[in-house]
Amino acid sequence: xxxxxxxxxxxxxxxxxxxxxxxxxxxxxxxxxxxxxxxxxxxxxxxxxxxxxxxxxxxxxxxxxxxxxxxxxxxxxxxxxxxxxxxxxxxxxxxxxxxxxxxxxxxxxxxxxxxxxxxxxxxxxxxxxxxxxxxxxxxxxxxxxxxxxxxxxx
Numbered sequence: 167x168x169x170x171x172x173x174x175x176x177x178x179x180x181x182x183x184x185x186x187x188x189x190x191x192x193x194x195x196x197x198x199x200x201x202x203x204x205x206x207x208x209x210x211x212x213x214x215x216x217x218x219x220x221x222x223x224x225x226x227x228x229x230x231x232x233x234x235x236x237x238x239x240x241x242x243x244x245x246x247x248x249x250x251x252x253x254x255x256x257x258x259x260x261x262x263x264x265x266x267x268x269x270x271x272x273x274x275x276x277x278x279x280x281x282x283x284x285x286x287x288x289x290x291x292x293x294x295x296x297x298x299x300x301x302x303x304x305x306x307x308x309x310x311x312x313x314x315x316x317x318x319x320x
Contacts, residue, residue, distance in 0.1 A: 182220025197258035
């Protein structure tokens with residue numbers, strides 16, 4: 167599997183998102199920590215420290231942007247070095263129902279300030295959508311299908 171910047175960063179973000187959840191198995195968290203260390207070895211301490219900040223919601227967006235800045239290109243040798251820990255983390259997440267459940271329920275947050283039109287469409291499976299928008303012209307949100315979460319049966 168080729169490893170690109172987007173895949174690497176998004177996998178780190180997913181790990182940061184589940185790392186603080188008490189219901190996620192320690193095996194999954196340990197695999198994530200090993201994955202972060204491998205990224206730190208390949209891309210330096212700044213990348214590893216940015217990955218650490220993914221675990222706190224208030225620093226997640228800035229940390230993600232910093233990671234993208236530090237990981238511009240994933241060379242083949244870097245991918246080879248990272249791949250075993252990445253695969254171990256993905257395997258641990260697949261085996262951990264609580265980790266999968268946490269990741270399945272996405273939250274979308276948008277803060278838009280555009281001079282023209284805004285069109286958001288075909289959003290599915292999220293439980294929360296927060297939109298703060300300042301649009302110079304039309305703002306359109308359509309095709310949204312929310313995940314209702316657990317149903318009580320009442």
